[in-house]
Amino acid sequence: MTAPRAQRCAVWFGRPSAREEAVFAASGWHLRVARPEACVQVGMRGGDLVIAVVDLRGADAAQLAALEDVLAEHADLPSLALTDDTTDLVDPACQRVLARCGGRLPQPLEPGALDAALATLLASPRRDIASVGGESAVMLGVRALLHRYADVELPVLITGESGTGKELAAHALHDLSGRRARPFVAMNCGAISPTLVQSELFGHERGAFTGAATRRMGLFESADGGTVFLDEIGDLPLDAQTNLLRVLQEGTIERVGSNHAIRVDVRVLAATHVDLEAAIAAGRFRQDLYYRLDVLRLQLPPLRARGADVELLARQFLDEFRAGHSVQARGFSAAARQCLRQHAWPGNVRELLNRVRRAAVVAEHALIEPADLELGASNAKVVALDHRRDRTERDALLDALRATGCNVSASARRLSVSRVTIYRLCRKHGVSLEAFR
Numbered sequence: 088m089t090a091p092r093a094q095r096c097a098v099w100f101g102r103p104s105a106r107e108e109a110v111f112a113a114s115g116w117h118l119r120v121a122r123p124e125a126c127v128q129v130g131m132r133g134g135d136l137v138i139a140v141v142d143l144r145g146a147d148a149a150q151l152a153a154l155e156d157v158l159a160e161h162a163d164l165p166s167l168a169l170t171d172d173t174t175d176l177v178d179p180a181c182q183r184v185l186a187r188c189g190g191r192l193p194q195p196l197e198p199g200a201l202d203a204a205l206a207t208l209l210a211s212p213r214r215d216i217a218s219v220g221g222e223s224a225v226m227l228g229v230r231a232l233l234h235r236y237a238d239v240e241l242p243v244l245i246t247g248e249s250g251t252g253k254e255l256a257a258h259a260l261h262d263l264s265g266r267r268a269r270p271f272v273a274m275n276c277g278a279i280s281p282t283l284v285q286s287e288l289f290g291h292e293r294g295a296f297t298g299a300a301t302r303r304m305g306l307f308e309s310a311d312g313g314t315v316f317l318d319e320i321g322d323l324p325l326d327a328q329t330n331l332l333r334v335l336q337e338g339t340i341e342r343v344g345s346n347h348a349i350r351v352d353v354r355v356l357a358a359t360h361v362d363l364e365a366a367i368a369a370g371r372f373r374q375d376l377y378y379r380l381d382v383l384r385l386q387l388p389p390l391r392a393r394g395a396d397v398e399l400l401a402r403q404f405l406d407e408f409r410a411g412h413s414v415q416a417r418g419f420s421a422a423a424r425q426c427l428r429q430h431a432w433p434g435n436v437r438e439l440l441n442r443v444r445r446a447a448v449v450a451e452h453a454l455i456e457p458a459d460l461e462l463g464a465s466n467a468k469v470v471a472l473d474h475r476r477d478r479t480e481r482d483a484l485l486d487a488l489r490a491t492g493c494n495v496s497a498s499a500r501r502l503s504v505s506r507v508t509i510y511r512l513c514r515k516h517g518v519s520l521e522a523f524r
């Protein structure tokens with residue numbers, strides 16, 4: 088039996104004392120010290136657990152502004168605030184930062200107190216099927232598929248625009264499956280250097296390459312018995328694609344620097360927001376791997392296609408936020424609800440979540456207004472324009488298909504685009520070539 092390799096990492100925005108560093112290390116946390124204004128990348132590698140410590144001791148206006156930005160960008164990051172008597176608690180910016188944090192770091196910091204604070208912070212609800220919210224017909228369909236796919240030992244390819252809930256769906260599949268008690272290990276294939284991908288996935292032997300001082304277990308071995316979630320699979324380098332194909336075909340891996348096959352029992356889930364068929368056409372993705380991964384397909388619809396779910400989720404996100412923070416906002420004004428309905432949500436559910444949380448913090452009255460959501464009249468115009476553009480695109484596509492008797496190559500020539508684009512447009516606009524023929 089193997090242990091998950093996921094790390095516990097705390098990003099400390101500010102200056103920890105030597106004692107504070109030692110207490111975190113003793114509780115098993117890797118500490119990274121970051122300056123908020125230095126625009127740090129809070130990298131979440133694989134299934135790592137990452138938290139933030141927001142150090143408000145002596146923070147000046149520029150640092151507070153930078154911290155607000157960091158917290159807004161990483162709305163999902165569990166964070167603990169740290170204050171002392173140099174903190175300007177009546178400063179509105181400071182209050183906003185405090186409202187975004189899930190708790191306070193105990194002072195003075197002792198191991199037992201740290202463990203208790205972290206346990207409370209991380210006792211977030213289990214990410215199961217109930218967390219994939221929405222009552223629209225498309226989302227009922229998604230939840231039905233999650234149930235149906237959960238216990239089938241086949242890969243699932245999860246597709247959808249950015250922020251539609253692909254990672255959430257992967258967690259739900261794992262939590263619903265018989266593998267739920269075993270590790271769920273995730274890796275973002277695009278976030279890791281191509282030279283290290285092989286070793287991350289499959290491990291390496293000591294001396295396999297410069298810098299490989301010890302033998303190391305890869306993601307697949309550490310997930311044994313559980314689930315491997317390969318996010319942004321379209322970014323996986325070609326040589327790693329070949330090895331992944333072997334895992335899927337034979338259920339074995341080889342560590343880098345070894346030719347000994349090791350049997351692993353993992354289920355592979357993969358997600359992409361890019362069009363893999365286009366990547367295949369461009370020679371960047373192996374077609375045989377695509378067929379292996381694309382056995383069960385879970386397509387997450389964009390938020391703008393989920394009708395009344397936008398309001399439902401907004402309400403849910405506000406209620407969840409209110410449960411942990413004391414804020415004025417209790418609901419949404421009629422104008423705000425209209426803006427929620429009209430906005431095009433290019434960032435999908437993540438954008439909605441971030442806008443609602445920000446609005447909850449900044450709203451000064453019981454009802455959130457469009458301005459609190461940073462949605463307004465000018466925005467409605469952009470949405471109207473986008474709709475019109477989409478309609479024109481769809482009309483041109485349908486005209487071309489009709490005029491050419493649904494011949495993809497001829498339609499592509501007619502519109503001066505590639506065949507791949509025709510397929511992409513068909514998917515985007517929900518046009519089924521079979522049905523059309």
Ligand SMILES: Nc1ncnc2c1ncn2[C@@H]1O[C@H](COP(=O)(O)OP(=O)(O)OP(=O)(O)O)[C@@H](O)[C@H]1O
Binds near residue numbers: 163219253254437440
């Ligand atoms: N149906 C949903 N109900 C409730 N929350 C959701 C839903 N879908 C997504 N979320 C929340 O929205 C945020 C974004 O979801 P997630 O990270 O799974 O999206 P993603 O598709 O993986 O995004 P990306 O392509 O940018 O990686 C998360 O906080 C997630 O919990």
Ligand SMILES: [Mg+2]
Binds near residue numbers: 253254318
């Ligand atoms: Mg994701």
